Amino acid sequence: METPAFLDRDRPDVPDLVIPGGITPFHLDGRPVRGRLVRLGVLADTLLTRHDNPAPVSCLAGKALALVAALSSALKFDGSFSLQVKGDGPVSMLVADCTSTGALRFYARIDAEALDTLLAANPTPTDHELLGNGYLALTVDQGPDMERHQGIVDIAGDDLAAMAMHYFATSEQHACWLMLTCAMTDTGWQAGGLVLERIAGEGGVDPVGTADANAEWETATILAMTLTARELFDDSLSSPQLLHRLFHEQDLHVGQARALAFGCRCSRARLVDMLSTFPDDDLDHMSQDNGTIVMTCEFCNKDFHFQRKDVAASA
Numbered sequence: 001m002e003t004p005a006f007l008d009r010d011r012p013d014v015p016d017l018v019i020p021g022g023i024t025p026f027h028l029d030g031r032p033v034r035g036r037l038v039r040l041g042v043l044a045d046t047l048l049t050r051h052d053n054p055a056p057v058s059c060l061a062g063k064a065l066a067l068v069a070a071l072s073s074a075l076k077f078d079g080s081f082s083l084q085v086k087g088d089g090p091v092s093m094l095v096a097d098c099t100s101t102g103a104l105r106f107y108a109r110i111d112a113e114a115l116d117t118l119l120a121a122n123p124t125p126t127d128h129e130l131l132g133n134g135y136l137a138l139t140v141d142q143g144p145d146m147e148r149h150q151g152i153v154d155i156a157g158d159d160l161a162a163m164a165m166h167y168f169a170t171s172e173q174h175a176c177w178l179m180l181t182c183a184m185t186d187t188g189w190q191a192g193g194l195v196l197e198r199i200a201g202e203g204g205v206d207p208v209g210t211a212d213a214n215a216e217w218e219t220a221t222i223l224a225m226t227l228t229a230r231e232l233f234d235d236s237l238s239s240p241q242l243l244h245r246l247f248h249e250q251d252l253h254v255g256q257a258r259a260l261a262f263g264c265r266c267s268r269a270r271l272v273d274m275l276s277t278f279p280d281d282d283l284d285h286m287s288q289d290n291g292t293i294v295m296t297c298e299f300c301n302k303d304f305h306f307q308r309k310d311v312a313a314s315a
């Protein structure tokens, strides 16, 4: 059994931050629509400012965090749900994941020279210009004993929401509408989003595909499009209030809110286990003159220091 995070003294010194109402699920009664409203609150700033990324990259990463929070919370699983985007742009790799308990993390791999060139020519690039051409993968990982579920599509669309909708249009059965937003505000970075999914009704009796169901889906997406980033980032508006503004005439039912948290799973013990799988020669090579091996967790941007003499190769 795994040690709960709060008891694990081997974890790095990173914030223990929980946003209780980070995800608010809802459905529209009698209509083929369910969804989730995601608001990262102060978590966005805490996660994004751990990395020294230029603003457009932080903005992209914030949307990626909102996306994995929104999508993972619709699934029944025990493990992690991840987004990985790999392209030939200045952000060559973007990874964001969310566990079934709502723990979020991300990292972006950047070609600094290519990014400088892009930003000099265009200070507000699209997500596609940052990522380039490549692919987007969504993966549900439930541990080594369970089969991994992964879907992959080409990068298509200007922004991350369009890329994710392209994913759903090509690899999933149901229609999906998404809005993702991230911006620097007076109180730091904010990020959030809204996802709508078209579903069959209770017991499969809903006539999905009929003119009525099509019209109801369309109405819901049109209402959803009226949500602004300003509203989403407004702390004085609760999530149920925000949803009520959008869907008060659509028999809105708001479900039990779910928490989001700062969540890297790195620990000294895990890194030592990993180091011990390297041969002695490699460990000697990794070791600095003072006999220290430094390992950096890319997700929480934290250095771990080990003494070479304390790490024994298992080989």
Ligand SMILES: [Zn+2]
Binding pocket: 264, 265, 266, 297, 298, 299, 300, 301, 302
């Ligand atoms: Zn970490």
